[in-house]
Amino acid sequence: xxxxxxxxxxxxxxxxxxxxxxxxxxxxxxxxxxxxxxxxxxxxxxxxxxxxxxxxxxxxxxxxxxxxxxxxxxxxxxxxxxxxxxxxxxxxxxxxxxxxxxxxxxxxxxxxxxxxxxxxxxxxxxxxxxxxxxxxxxxxxxxxxxxxxxxxxxxxxxxxxxxxxxxxxxxxxxxxxxxxxxxxxxxxxxxxxxxxxxxxxxxxxxxxxxxxxxxxxxxxxxxxxxxxxxxxxxxxxxxxxxxxxxxxxxxxxxxxxxxxxxxxxxxxxxxxxxxxxxxxxxx
Numbered sequence: 468x469x470x471x472x473x474x475x476x477x478x479x480x481x482x483x484x485x486x487x488x489x490x491x492x493x494x495x496x497x498x499x500x501x502x503x504x505x506x507x508x509x510x511x512x513x514x515x516x517x518x519x520x521x522x523x524x525x526x527x528x529x530x531x532x533x534x535x536x537x538x539x540x541x542x543x544x545x546x547x548x549x550x551x552x553x554x555x556x557x558x559x560x561x562x563x564x565x566x567x568x569x570x571x572x573x574x575x576x577x578x579x580x581x582x583x584x585x586x587x588x589x590x591x592x593x594x595x596x597x598x599x600x601x602x603x604x605x606x607x608x609x610x611x612x613x614x615x616x617x618x619x620x621x622x623x624x625x626x627x628x629x630x631x632x633x634x635x636x637x638x639x640x641x642x643x644x645x646x647x648x649x650x651x652x653x654x655x656x657x658x659x660x661x662x663x664x665x666x667x668x669x670x671x672x673x674x675x676x677x678x679x680x681x682x683x684x685x686x687x688x689x690x691x692x693x694x695x696x697x698x699x700x701x702x703x704x705x706x707x708x709x710x711x712x713x714x715x716x717x718x719x720x721x722x723x724x725x726x727x728x729x730x731x732x733x734x735x736x737x738x739x740x741x742x743x744x745x746x747x748x749x750x
Contacts, residue, residue: 476686506686542575554581563602613638
């Protein structure tokens with residue numbers, strides 16, 4: 468039975484301009500935003516009317532939470548009794564006061580909202596990022612925060628950890644394209660920030676049976692095993708979630724949290740259950 472859905476629409480442009488990110492080079496337009504909005508509300512209305520019992524996490528290629536319609540859709544989903552939690556990955560560049568007010572205006576259940584914030588040292592100061600975190604905390608919104616484990620950013624990531632509330636989990640993702648292995652001192656330093664960092668360095672052999680409770684759904688309804696496996700399993704609007712039986716993985720490894728985070732055979736992920744998609748320890 469599917470318990471957590473990752474959703475990714477056609478939104479593939481961002482308000483940040485990180486040099487390493489291909490989506491920073493794409494520009495938005497009214498036509499593209501309109502298409503993404505239509506896809507999102509089609510998905511929201513379908514899931515809201517279905518018998519799905521679980522959680523929905525938005526994992527866009529671009530930045531979703533600067534757009535009001537995502538907050539409206541999350542609020543709509545949160546009003547469904549069977550939906551246990553809703554949320555999105557974000558760079559936290561939105562106005563926390565304005566957007567949380569919009570979420571409440573649309574009837575959103577604050578107890579169900581879960582946000583995943585990614586700190587981008589080259590685009591925002593620690594102070595500005597922490598300001599959003601503080602406003603979310605004061606609004607009672609649960610969230611995690613973190614960044615990519617770039618060795619050169621060790622000091623600023625350490626500052627973020629020191630200044631974050633102790634109750635906020637801070638994650639560190641491994642850096643792709645480092646061109647070398649992390650040194651032992653770097654691993655120790657990142658583990659001091661994120662005790663689960665070793666999971667980022669572990670080789671997880673794919674096992675579709677271990678992650679059968681989660682799927683990725685694209686804006687057109689295509690159902691995939693996860694965010695990095697492109698083996699099509701069916702279409703939400705033609706087959707429903709019931710059409711996802713026989714999950715097959717064609718990846719060589721589960722090498723990011725969006726892949727291994729959905730597995731039930733990793734003891735360390737017990738901290739994040741029942742819905743690891745949000746990367747927020749359960750309490």
